[in-house]
Every structure is written in structure tokens, then in C-alpha cells.
Amino acid sequence: MVLKTLNDLKKLVEGGPRKKLVLAAAQDQHSLGAVVRAWNSNIIEPILIGDKEAIQNICTEYNYDISGLRIVHEPETEKSVEMAVRMVSSKQADILMKGKVGTSTLLRCVLNRDWGLRTGNLLSHFALFEVDTYHKVIAVTDVAMNIAPNLKDKIAIVNNSVNCLNNLGYVMPKVAVLGAVEMVNENMEATLDAALLSKMNQRDQIKNCIIDGPLAFDNAVSLESAQHKGIKSDVAGDTDLLLMPDIEVGNVLYKSLVFFAKAKVASIILGAQVPIVLTSRSDSEQAKFDSILLSAAASKW
Amino acid sequence: MEKMVLGLNKKHRVAVSWAQDSNTIGAVTSAVKNGLIEAILIGNLSEIQKTCRESNIDTRLFTIVPAANETEASSEAVRMARNDEADIVMKGLVGTDKFLKAVMDKEKGIMIPGAVLSYVAALEVQGYHKLLFVTDPAVIPFPDLDQKIAMTRYAVEMAHRFGIEKPKVALIGASEKMSRHFDNAVDYAIMCKMADRGQIKDCIMDGPLDVFLACDKKSTEIKGVDSPVGGDADILLFPSLESCNPFYKGLMLFGKGELGGLIRGTEKPVIVMSRSESELSKYYCIALSCLMA
Numbered sequence: 001m002v003l004k005t006l007n008d009l010k011k012l013v014e015g016g017p018r019k020k021l022v023l024a025a026a027q028d029q030h031s032l033g034a035v036v037r038a039w040n041s042n043i044i045e046p047i048l049i050g051d052k053e054a055i056q057n058i059c060t061e062y063n064y065d066i067s068g069l070r071i072v073h074e075p076e077t078e079k080s081v082e083m084a085v086r087m088v089s090s091k092q093a094d095i096l097m098k099g100k101v102g103t104s105t106l107l108r109c110v111l112n113r114d115w116g117l118r119t120g121n122l123l124s125h126f127a128l129f130e131v132d133t134y135h136k137v138i139a140v141t142d143v144a145m146n147i148a149p150n151l152k153d154k155i156a157i158v159n160n161s162v163n164c165l166n167n168l169g170y171v172m173p174k175v176a177v178l179g180a181v182e183m184v185n186e187n188m189e190a191t192l193d194a195a196l197l198s199k200m201n202q203r204d205q206i207k208n209c210i211i212d213g214p215l216a217f218d219n220a221v222s223l224e225s226a227q228h229k230g231i232k233s234d235v236a237g238d239t240d241l242l243l244m245p246d247i248e249v250g251n252v253l254y255k256s257l258v259f260f261a262k263a264k265v266a267s268i269i270l271g272a273q274v275p276i277v278l279t280s281r282s283d284s285e286q287a288k289f290d291s292i293l294l295s296a297a298a299s300k301w
Numbered sequence: 302m303e304k305m306v307l308g309l310n311k312k313h314r315v316a317v318s319w320a321q322d323s324n325t326i327g328a329v330t331s332a333v334k335n336g337l338i339e340a341i342l343i344g345n346l347s348e349i350q351k352t353c354r355e356s357n358i359d360t361r362l363f364t365i366v367p368a369a370n371e372t373e374a375s376s377e378a379v380r381m382a383r384n385d386e387a388d389i390v391m392k393g394l395v396g397t398d399k400f401l402k403a404v405m406d407k408e409k410g411i412m413i414p415g416a417v418l419s420y421v422a423a424l425e426v427q428g429y430h431k432l433l434f435v436t437d438p439a440v441i442p443f444p445d446l447d448q449k450i451a452m453t454r455y456a457v458e459m460a461h462r463f464g465i466e467k468p469k470v471a472l473i474g475a476s477e478k479m480s481r482h483f484d485n486a487v488d489y490a491i492m493c494k495m496a497d498r499g500q501i502k503d504c505i506m507d508g509p510l511d512v513f514l515a516c517d518k519k520s521t522e523i524k525g526v527d528s529p530v531g532g533d534a535d536i537l538l539f540p541s542l543e544s545c546n547p548f549y550k551g552l553m554l555f556g557k558g559e560l561g562g563l564i565r566g567t568e569k570p571v572i573v574m575s576r577s578e579s580e581l582s583k584y585y586c587i588a589l590s591c592l593m594a
Binding site: 186198205213214232233 | 447489495499500527
């Protein structure tokens with residue numbers, strides 16, 4: 001199955017049991033708003049951990065009806081994060097979400113060796129875009145977490161993302177390894193890694209997807225452009241996942257899609273035991289809501 | 302290989318450096334007698350005459366050019382090729398390094414500027430359904446990526462001359478899997494993508510593949526490796542001289558094979574053959590150089 005819009009994610013969560021999302025340091029207006037909305041849309045079952053009084057004050061002020069919601073009182077930020085993480089690792093919750101806490105604190109808890117959510121996999125960022133000018137949603141990784149992934153990291157990032165797409169119903173997602181050109185160039189490391197990833201995919205060392213690269217951005221998303229260049233590829237023009245060479249390229253692409261192409265975006269962190277919703281303050285209400293929706297659809301517990 | 306010889310119709314002039322031993326003269330004689338080549342023997346005049354007399358060979362079969370020593374003979378052979386007085390250069394009793402020094406001389410040699418010097422051999426072996434081209438058993442000890450690409454191009458070019466339009470190139474390793482422990486596999490993956498993108502042309506490429514997967518269809522089925530080359534390779538590119546050399550010698554010795562081999566990267570074909578090759582293989586080396594000239 002192929003998702004045309006982010007809204008199609010709803011079809012994946014409808015009918016199933018509602019996933020439990022635990023919001024760590026929940027006294028955060030932006031996060032609360034999105035969580036309550038997702039709850040009202042029957043997408044998740046939230047658990048709020050944090051300063052109960054502060055949470056209630058925000059909800060009163062912004063008219064969020066949280067009657068019937070489970071709230072665990074823990075005013076100390078770090079402790080509330082630990083509690084949230086432990087709740088997930090003991091399988092009492094399916095999704096972790098960041099509230100009013102720094103990203104580094106949250107990740108430190110996630111990576112705790114005793115009670116964290118480590119799987120041995122690299123953590124990576126996964127973003128799903130809906131943009132009018134493409135015929136389906138397109139996933140992009142990694143635009144926010146891994147700065148300059150080496151080949152081994154790229155393999156892990158692809159595996160994380162492919163696993164997520166498989167969970168979203170993509171049996172064999174098409175993965176384009178992005179470069180500045182579609183040719184192999186010894187002076188461009190990204191094109192060499194792309195060649196290696198393609199071959200590992202052919203040899204079934206990276207499974208459950210079809211990888212081709214290097215592909216330049218236009219070849220990856222436009223069949224016409226690929227044909228114009230005479231590229232024979234099972235991926236070109238129909239990419240489901242774009243693998244970025246590094247964070248600079250990824251971040252600029254992400255922001256250009258949002259600001260210039262008015263793309264809708266949902267994003268989560270992969271590689272831990274469960275999807276982690278880690279939205280930033282600058283994300284729109286809609287983006288936060290869609291990220292929660294994505295996490296619920298991607299959650300396999 | 303026999304077909305190749307029959308297809309040759311132009312007589313090429315072969316300049317042989319330090320050509321006074323029975324081995325060299327013997328190899329050249331049959332090619333001359335069969336009308337394949339005209340031979341120019343460069344060396345010590347009296348030695349050449351003596352060898353011919355002992356082997357009962359008529360010296361009038363050859364043009365003989367006197368030279369004082371092996372260095373001078375090699376330089377002269379190369380000079381003749383440069384000046385279009387010869388079409389092919391062949392090594393006689395001179396050491397390979399001295400001979401190649403003359404070939405590779407920056408000012409007086411016959412290297413194609415910037416080209417990689419390498420060796421391609423065509424093998425005819427029982428037990429394989431067609432000719433097998435292998436590279437490089439003789440010149441580059443540990444080829445890097447650029448050299449591997451050049452070697453591939455030479456082998457592809459040779460296969461074309463044999464009428465194989467889209468030769469299947471197997472990049473040989475110990476396994477078909479990509480592994481960080483094998484640097485060559487990394488080069489191979491890069492080359493395969495270059496072939497995908499048309500940066501290496503006129504061939505079908507896959508690798509890493511082991512020799513079984515490259516040349517034995519059954520192995521690809523057993524292992525479940527889906528390869529456009531699998532089981533039907535025309536060309537085997539080896540990761541090193543020391544893997545390719547024993548491979549071809551093993552085939553010659555145990556597989557009753559014959560070969561033709563040639564130096565590539567030069568303006569004109571250069572024949573360097575081992576004294577221990579069979580008479581027929583030596584003949585094929587000369588015939589192959591005529592094909593490539």
C-alpha cells in the first residue's frame with residue numbers, strides 16, 4: 001500500500017487498539033495541545049507525566065478538556081522523563097513523547113543502559129512529507145539527528161527507516177540514495193557509499209527494500225528527469241525514501257520543503273524500542289499532530 | 302582460439318627484441334610459416350644464425366637486425382613500432398623488466414599517454430563452454446579502483462574483437478557478499494554502479510562473485526544468487542596478480558588449457574610470454590596480438 005497523504009495514516013490506526021503515548025514533562029502547551037487533539041481523534045491513549053498543577057493550569061487556560069486522562073505527578077523534569085521511559089521499557093506504554101524537556105536530557109534517558117530503550121541500533125530521525133507536487137508521501141532521513149553518517153551509520157539509518165515503512169504497509173519501499181549527481185564520482189564520498197548500499201541491497205544484506213543510488217534529487221523524484229538522463233532504475237521517479245548524505249543537505253531540504261513547497265510533515269525518532277515523538281517548538285500544531293499520528297501508525301507493539 | 306587464427310588475414314610485422322634463443326625463434330617460426338606474421342629478429346647476428354642452424358630453420362624467413370645487447374635490442378624494437386616499421390613488439394631472451402622499461406620510456410616508448418599498463422589473457426579450457434578472459438596475471442600486483450576499471454576496459458575490448466558484443470564481466474572475490482574485511486568488494490560495488498550508469502560501457506557486470514558463481518550456473522541456483530553474469534562469465538577480473546596468476550596456471554596445467562595473452566595500454570600490441578608456455582599457447586599469443594593490432 002502507498003500513502004498519498006499524511007491523513008492516510010489514520011487508516012492504519014483506525015480499528016486497532018489505541019496506542020498508549022506517554023508524554024514526559026507534560027507541562028508544555030504545544031505538546032499538550034497536539035496530544036489532546038490526537039486523543040480526541042481516537043488516535044492514541046495519552047498518559048501525562050509531569051507537574052500536575054502546571055498541566056492543569058495550561059489545560060484550563062487553553063481549554064483542553066483532559067477529564068478522564070491519566071496524569072502522573074512528578075514535578076522534577078528529569079525524574080518525569082525517567083518515569084516515562086521506564087513505563088515504555090516495562091511495556092506499559094507504546095510511544096514516548098518529549099514535553100517541556102531538553103532533547104539531550106530525553107535522549108540520555110532513552111539511552112540509559114539499565115532501564116532505557118536501547119536496541120543496539122543507531123537512533124535516527126525519520127520525516128514523512130506530503131507535498132502537492134509529488135504523487136505520494138515521501139520519507140526523508142536523516143535530517144535532524146546524525147550529523148555525518150559513515151557507511152555503517154547509513155546502513156543502520158536505512159534499516160531503521162525501511163523497518164518503519166514496512167510497518168506502515170510498504171512491502172518493498174523504494175530507497176534513493178541521494179547525491180549531487182547520479183554518476184559514481186571518486187571525489188564524492190556520498191556517491192561511493194550509494195554504490196555500496198545498492199550492492200548490499202542486491203546481495204540481500206539490506207533487506208525488504210529496493211535501493212538505488214547515487215541519484216540526484218531530480219532523478220529520484222521525477223521519472224521524466226531520470227529518463228531524460230537515460231537512467232535505468234527501479235527507484236528513480238518513484239522514490240519512497242530519500243537517504244541524505246549528511247545533516248546539512250537533509251536539514252536544508254526539510255526546511256525548503258516546508259517553507260517553499262508548503263509541505264506537511266510528520267517526524268519521529270527511530271532505532272529505540274518504540275517510536276519517539278520529538279517535535280520542536282517551531283513545528284506547527286498540525287506537524288505535531290501528524291507526528292503523533294505517524295508514531296501510532298509506526299508502533300508495532 | 303583456433304577460429305581467431307583463421308579469421309586473421311593481414312600479415313603483421315613483429316619486431317622481436319633479443320631474439321636469439323631457440324625458444325623465441327621457435328615460436329616465431331611457425332607464425333611466419335603459417336603466413337600470420339613477418340618477423341624482424343633483433344639481436345646478436347651470429348647467435349641468431351647459430352640457433353637457426355641448430356634448429357634447422359632457414360634464416361631467410363626473417364629480417365635480421367643486429368644489436369649489441371638486450372637493452373639496445375629492446376629500444377630498437379620499440380623504435381621500429383613507434384616509427385611504424387613494425388606493428389607488434391615481442392620480448393625475446395631479455396628480462397621482462399628491461400624490456401618493459403623500453404616500452405614504457407616516456408620519450409621513446411610506446412605507452413598510450415596516461416594509460417594503465419596491464420595484461421589480459423584469453424583462456425581456452427576444457428570444462429567451460431566458451432573462452433574465458435582473465436586479468437591481470439602478470440603486471441599489476443594490487444590494482445586500485447582506477448586500474449581495475451582500466452583492466453576491465455582492456456578485457457572488454459579484447460572480448461569485442463572476438464565478436465562478443467556484451468561480454469559478461471565477473472569481479473572475482475572469495476564470496477558474493479559485501480564485507481568490510483575485503484577492500485576489493487568495495488571497489489567492485491562501485492564498478493557495478495558505474496556500469497549501471499554507463500560509466501563503464503559495453504559489458505554486463507557483477508561482483509563480488511566467487512569463481513563458482515561466475516562460471517557455474519548450478520552454483521548460482523544453489524546459492525540463490527540472482528546475477529546477470531552468474532554462471533556465464535566471459536571475463537574474470539581478479540583482485541590481485543597473485544590470485545589471477547595461479548588461477549590461469551592451474552587451468553593450463555590441470556585443465557589442459559591453452560592461452561593467448563597480451564600487454565595492454567600500449568600504442569601497439571606488446572607480446573610478453575613465459576618460456577614455459579606450450580608451443581600452441583605461444584602461437585596463440587602471437588595470433589592474439591595480430592587480432593588486437
